Amino acid sequence: MSDVTATYLVPSGGDLHKKAENIALGLTVGSWTNLPTLEKQQLHKHKGVVVDVQDDGQNGILTVRYPSANFSHDIPAILTTVFGKLSLDGTIKLIDLSFSEDVARQFPGPSFGIEGIRELIGVYDRPLVMSIFKGMIGKGLDEFEQQLYAQACGGVDLVKDDEILFDNPLTPFEERVKRGKRILDQVEQETGKRVLYAVNLSGRTYELREKARQAKQLGASALLLNVFAYGLDVLQALAEDPDIQLPIMAHPAVSGALTASDQYGISNKVLLGTLLRAAGADLVLFPSPYGNVALKKNETIAIASALTESTVYRPSFPVPSAGIHPGLVPQLVEDFGKDAVINAGGGVHGHPHGAAAGATAFRQAIDAVLTNSQLTDAAYKKTELAAALEQWGGKG
């Protein structure tokens, strides 16, 4: 069968079988029971099918299969089919989505993924470390260069723009790309370490592709995209473009408007996991379960699983973000394993000895965890880690 299967969370009670049947018909052939036999034969391959109905007394869970004959194989058509009108129809949340293999293969998945990004930077055996520019709004290119240099020298693997830094006269996109490349080339010469910089690709939708191609030409090493301010299909187009071919980092900005309610919208697993991976995100940021801006741990694990489980696509890097400091590294590795990116803003820049030391402290914490040392033991010989633990605490 060629189809897309969607699972919905609805309130318990009532005739859920009928509700599921109404969904399966209403979003496909419209009606069924009273159709003439000939029309039933004609429409059979277009009819939605109820796969499963559960009611545990608290929640109902409905699973419906939509034949792929009904929609073009693009994310807008699939979203409109499985959660278009239905998103407006009372209390209902889309909590799972899966494609039959032929449909899945219509989508690119990540061009690089975990393995490809590891190859770009030559790091294979540990979680990566990423840091974020701090307070760049209103600042100029000198500040940009200084911050990038400090973070990269400290030992991070990736640096990203803040998602609220757009193209602007003080730090224009093109200049960030060019100077970013120069600084990172210099760091590589000085330290032997290759670092990627994800520049925020922003502006009008129909300019993004050309802008990304130019960025590639100018030596960009990665792209940041506020995908939910655009559309998943835009991410896919960027990922598929043979003239771009840069790692794409998907930022979760605006996604909370779709995912935050328990009763409505789309689950984090589907939106940040299943769909971002299919559309081609190489790295996916999401709120870690540890900070102020936090997701429930089971939701973060579900995202990470959807990004890395065995499918037709390369795995994408999970990037649990927000509230991350070196003392959390043991917990991060326990929760997300080695194939994750440890992403910190304040946890790098807020280090008492500066951003370079902040980055170094993360690397020291990772080394400790991977050699089964306690952070506090490792900190005896590592001043940056010691200062970080004093600043933010941390056991393990």
Added chain:
Amino acid sequence: MSDVTATYLVPSGGDLHKKAENIALGLTVGSWTNLPTLEKQQLHKHKGVVVDVQDDGQNGILTVRYPSANFSHDIPAILTTVFGKLSLDGTIKLIDLSFSEDVARQFPGPSFGIEGIRELIGVYDRPLVMSIFKGMIGKGLDEFEQQLYAQACGGVDLVKDDEILFDNPLTPFEERVKRGKRILDQVEQETGKRVLYAVNLSGRTYELREKARQAKQLGASALLLNVFAYGLDVLQALAEDPDIQLPIMAHPAVSGALTASDQYGISNKVLLGTLLRAAGADLVLFPSPYGNVALKKNETIAIASALTESTVYRPSFPVPSAGIHPGLVPQLVEDFGKDAVINAGGGVHGHPHGAAAGATAFRQAIDAVLTNSQLTDAAYKKTELAAALEQWGGKG
């Protein structure tokens, strides 16, 4: 001041002034209090400003102004600024959004709007009537032509594709446009009445513009767009394109994932009203307050007001949809006035004498309301209306 002002609904209690200040700083310059004077001077024009904080004991309402120096003047940048990270930050809903006039003028608004669409069809003095194809999935072009002809002959002003009908081998986009034009030209010759057909513009984002330009060339009269499956900026690009210039009808598919919760996401007024109008939707569909798939009446009125109130843009047509039958026309006119589109699917096709009679019954109901007649009185001389009232009821 050049800025965007956003209003948020949050839970009552706690230090809401501090919360608002954290938003205003966190989404702009990052920090403030401890900055050196020189840096404060440099950053002053970038700093977010708390405009208002209310707490009525049930809800907190925070209003924050974001200087437009911080973002490029496109909807993705504005959405990411005002509700990017913030959408992920606990219980919070974006309930209002306004642009200073210079920012507002960066957006096109509708190319046609209410007046332009009235001119296209030569109808100035009454609500318009729209109907929807019924159950076209799995059906061919003959069925398409028959349905279009019946609906148009009955007296509707617009006919739209169902939003779940995508480009497909049985009724390809291009054929729907060409045959749609032929049928509507024929109806105009036969009846003197011009009818618009909104074809569902679907497929990959980066193909939409060219596809819409071709549709225009082939004689399309209007476009339907599942804008929330793409992105608001895509709608804007289509509205601005000088080679398209067709009325664009925005469908609310998927929008419920953003709007349905009382505590999270974005209000219907902002998403379906303010933003769709700024981006250039000429007609905006939303669930009426009367049917099964319904919005609260105050939400539908808020959408309609945002679409029609005096701004720098042309007004867009509100299109309350779902659950509409001729008996509801008095209520619709009372709630939405003359400048609205009365949109019916089942209320046209389910008429006991067929779709043409169903369309006619709507026109008869409108005539009655506009001449201050009771529907039941008018129905004495109008058999189509009489049959509709018998089928679905209706007072007034």
